[in-house]
Amino acid sequence: MDNKGGIIVTELNELLYDKKLECPVCNEEFATKKVRISRLKLIKRDEDLLSYYEGENPLIYNVFLCPNCGYAATESRFDSVSARDKKILLEEVASKWSKRSYGGERSIDDAIVVYKLAFYIGQVLDYDKVELGTLAHSIAWLYRIKGDQEEIRFLSITKDLYEYSYYNESLVNAKGAKRDEIKLAYLLGEINRRLGNKEEAFKWFNGVISNPDIKSSPMLEKMVREQWRLTRNE
Numbered sequence: 001m002d003n004k005g006g007i008i009v010t011e012l013n014e015l016l017y018d019k020k021l022e023c024p025v026c027n028e029e030f031a032t033k034k035v036r037i038s039r040l041k042l043i044k045r046d047e048d049l050l051s052y053y054e055g056e057n058p059l060i061y062n063v064f065l066c067p068n069c070g071y072a073a074t075e076s077r078f079d080s081v082s083a084r085d086k087k088i089l090l091e092e093v094a095s096k097w098s099k100r101s102y103g104g105e106r107s108i109d110d111a112i113v114v115y116k117l118a119f120y121i122g123q124v125l126d127y128d129k130v131e132l133g134t135l136a137h138s139i140a141w142l143y144r145i146k147g148d149q150e151e152i153r154f155l156s157i158t159k160d161l162y163e164y165s166y167y168n169e170s171l172v173n174a175k176g177a178k179r180d181e182i183k184l185a186y187l188l189g190e191i192n193r194r195l196g197n198k199e200e201a202f203k204w205f206n207g208v209i210s211n212p213d214i215k216s217s218p219m220l221e222k223m224v225r226e227q228w229r230l231t232r233n234e
């Protein structure tokens with residue numbers, strides 16, 4: 001088979017393709033499904049930025065999991081494993097892992113298992129709170145797609161993590177990635193609104209509206225004004 005950058009040519013017509021990876025913890029090679037981005041058709045987007053697509057949602061496949069040692073992380077962070085991380089993962093995750101694969105087609109429940117493991121690993125490795133918040137937010141979204149009330153519990157966890165990050169973490173993390181302050185404040189407003197915390201929602205939305213930087217994000221400005229009005233009418 002001809003393998004071009006992880007895409008197996010014989011499966012080009014499919015919505016999913018196999019990506020080949022080498023685990024940075026145990027060095028085993030494995031394949032995991034990914035959604036072909038070029039085939040995606042956006043249907044709608046929730047106000048806390050969950051996107052819905054025709055067919056598969058790429059969210060379901062965005063965490064890779066090594067079937068051999070149980071290491072799981074989002075695609076963007078998968079290879080960032082230091083020697084210290086590796087030692088911790090071998091002790092805390094690999095030693096307790098019973099080998100199984102989530103590299104094929106995933107149900108929503110499979111995706112929830114994989115994301116929860118990535119979230120646990122993020123806690124063990126002491127990720128930035130904003131990154132842990134993003135994982136918790138993704139878990140809340142998966143429960144929303146499933147129609148499960150557990151969504152609320154994970155939105156609440158997300159709120160606490162985002163809020164901690166907003167007040168305590170520096171704008172630029174150790175890897176040099178800049179956190180989007182205004183988007184984070186908007187999300188805190190919207191998540192509080194969804195949790196029924198009307199006063200808190202207003203506080204965050206007002207902060208975003210009065211921030212001069214909002215002028216550079218017209219889409220976000222439109223959304224925050226919309227959600228502010230919605231909160232007032234609730």
Ligand SMILES: [Zn+2]
Nearest residue numbers: 023026066069
């Ligand atoms: Zn591994």
